[in-house]
Amino acid sequence: MANQNVLIIGGGVAGIEAAKGIADLGYKAILVEKRDRLGGNPDEQQYSVLTPDRRDASEALSDMMAPILDNENVDLMYNTIVTGASGSVGNFKVKAVSMGKEVEIEAGAVIVATGFSHFDPGRETQKYGYYEHDDVLTLTDAEKLLKEHKFVRPSNGEVPKRICFIQCVGSRDRQIGNEYCSKVCCGISSQQAIEVREQVPDCKVYIFYIDMRMYGYWENEIYWPAQEEFKVNYIKGIATEIVKKGDRLLVKGEDTTLRRPMEVEMDMVILAVGMEPSEGTKKMAEYFGLKQNKYNFIETIGGPLDTVSTTVPGVYAAGACTGPADLEDTVSAAGLAAMKALGSIRRNGNA
Amino acid sequence: MVLDLSINKYSDVTYEEKERLFEEAKADDRWEHILYGCYECGICVAACPSARFYDFSPRLIAQAVAREDVDLVYTLMNDSIWDCSQCFSCDRCPRQNSPGQIITVLREVAVRNGLQTAKQALEGYGRIIYKIMSTGSQVSPDMLQPDAFPDWGKHVYEIAENLDIWRRALPPETLHTTETSWKVDDKTIIELYLIWHMTGVMDLIEGIDEGLFMILVDVMEERLEEAGYDVTFD
Structure with missing residues (x-):
């Protein structure tokens, strides 16, 4: 008889949704999370609001996780890090260190939901001086300032008069090795731009971009309002470097559609960093023997028609551990993974 | 004329003055219906007959006003808006901008404020303006x-x-007329002069072409006086 439990690794948005799905279907979900709380990147990085509906992130996440917090079908294991795995579908044995103690978890199927980490712009693109200038931030740094409603220059605590976003930092870049588009940064930058304009109405906001990519309703829900209502300035052209000028930052680039060089002084520059596989994602791929793509995300094997099955039967991957994903993608994939994980257990349990 | 956008050609004009003119355009009732946001896609330029013959781009106009680039708007108000033939082929914009109507508004601001280029652009039309305003009919x-x-x-x-x-x-x-295109009766002409007077058209003319203004005032004041109206144009 196959083990009927599903192990979910990672307590972010994908993991929470998968656990809810398993529990709702009447099976047991064992959710392991390395931190002492759920919520993943949106919680750990203190996101201000969610994209695209702009709902308060903490509130939305609380509502989302509430059903699994006191649920007899969900075993929550905090401070737990998976360290190894063996077995196969219907009978996985997963080693972990939980609250400092070594444990073994048995499960019939596994859902990997270990997500992404944000690209570190100081690592390879020194041209933007992320480690050098206090007023050069990433999207995640800016989220924290916006969440606290204290959108000020880190260097001197003053309210900025002119800021810009630089898109595609760490994405779409052969030199760095991340040739893919990180999918969400255009929308998130635009949404942050709206928040800046709301919180600091006198601050001019520019977005320097290669292509703006806000598909589907993100177009009319984020892009158009940012430009039309909030007068965010979109300039096609990417900055080549940032240098200090007095107490401001001089951003050099080209205003391509106006065919003119551009040297503008900014109070703050926000780098729209993309997604890379998290350490946990790389480790899970190694422990479970999952094939990874050239960027080290976990490879799913069904093309566009199956976004969660991995090369190992009984192991599914959901959300940004498989590649850049927005919340809609992540939640949809998590539900699919829950369904397929239970399907694999039921098929094998009867064999 | 080639538009060189790399320089701020009118740096002698204060930013505040340029901003005042731009704000006047933005305050126009039509503005919110003719400017949304610009993709900079160029569909307007592709459709524009003037763009085929001049260094003129309706996209630039939409871009400049959408970005609220005050210096650039001023440059275009002087060096570009008069190259538009006002055919509104650009109205096919997917964002529903109307570069042509934006230009209409900018031209009106340029005329109201007596910008030098507005004077130059309208110079050749003095005779026609005189005919229309003094007789109510156009080419006679x-x-x-x-x-x-x-x-x-x-x-x-x-x-x-x-x-x-x-x-x-x-x-x-x-x-059966030679001095006018058709017979204009006294009542019509008096009403016309009163309209020019009361709607501020005469003030516009004064700002653009003082000579023409003085000739028109002579003609109109005399005719209005005969009709029993006590009107002064100063």
Whole structure:
């Protein structure tokens, strides 16, 4: 008889949704999370609001996780890090260190939901001086300032008069090795731009971009309002470097559609960093023997028609551990993974 | 003329003055219906007949105003908006901008504020403006000067000589005129002059062409006085 439990690794948005799905279907979900709380990147990085509906992130996440917090079908294991795995579908044995103690978890199927980490712009693109200038931030740094409603220059605590976003930092870049588009940064930058304009109405906001990519309703829900209502300035052209000028930052680039060089002084520059596989994602791929793509995300094997099955039967991957994903993608994939994980257990349990 | 956007050509004009003019355009009731946001996609330029012959781009106009680039808007108000033929082919914009109507508003601001380029652009139209404003009709038969229209053939001389007779051959009696395109009755002309006066059109003319303004004032004040109106244009 196959083990009927599903192990979910990672307590972010994908993991929470998968656990809810398993529990709702009447099976047991064992959710392991390395931190002492759920919520993943949106919680750990203190996101201000969610994209695209702009709902308060903490509130939305609380509502989302509430059903699994006191649920007899969900075993929550905090401070737990998976360290190894063996077995196969219907009978996985997963080693972990939980609250400092070594444990073994048995499960019939596994859902990997270990997500992404944000690209570190100081690592390879020194041209933007992320480690050098206090007023050069990433999207995640800016989220924290916006969440606290204290959108000020880190260097001197003053309210900025002119800021810009630089898109595609760490994405779409052969030199760095991340040739893919990180999918969400255009929308998130635009949404942050709206928040800046709301919180600091006198601050001019520019977005320097290669292509703006806000598909589907993100177009009319984020892009158009940012430009039309909030007068965010979109300039096609990417900055080549940032240098200090007095107490401001001089951003050099080209205003391509106006065919003119551009040297503008900014109070703050926000780098729209993309997604890379998290350490946990790389480790899970190694422990479970999952094939990874050239960027080290976990490879799913069904093309566009199956976004969660991995090369190992009984192991599914959901959300940004498989590649850049927005919340809609992540939640949809998590539900699919829950369904397929239970399907694999039921098929094998009867064999 | 080639537009060089790399320089701030009108740096002698203060930013505050440029901003004031731009704010005047933005305050226009039409503004929110003719400017949304610009993709910078160029569909307007592709459709624009003027863009084929001049260094003129309706996209630039939309971009400049959408970005609220005050210096650039001022440059375009001087060096670009008069190259538009106001055909509104650009109205196919997917964002529903109307670069042509944006130009209409910018031109009105340029005229109201007596910008030098507005004066230059309208210089050649002085005679037509005079005709319309003083008579209420546009091109009149006596403006037909044979030497100016050789392409009309040799008959144009015959016609010009006996213009009055040719006009009387036209069936509608209202067209038996040579100094105006048609017969304009006294009541119409008085109403017209009062409209020019009360709507501020005369102020516009004064800002753009003082000579023309003075001639019009002479004509109008006299006629209005005869009709019993005590109107001064200063």
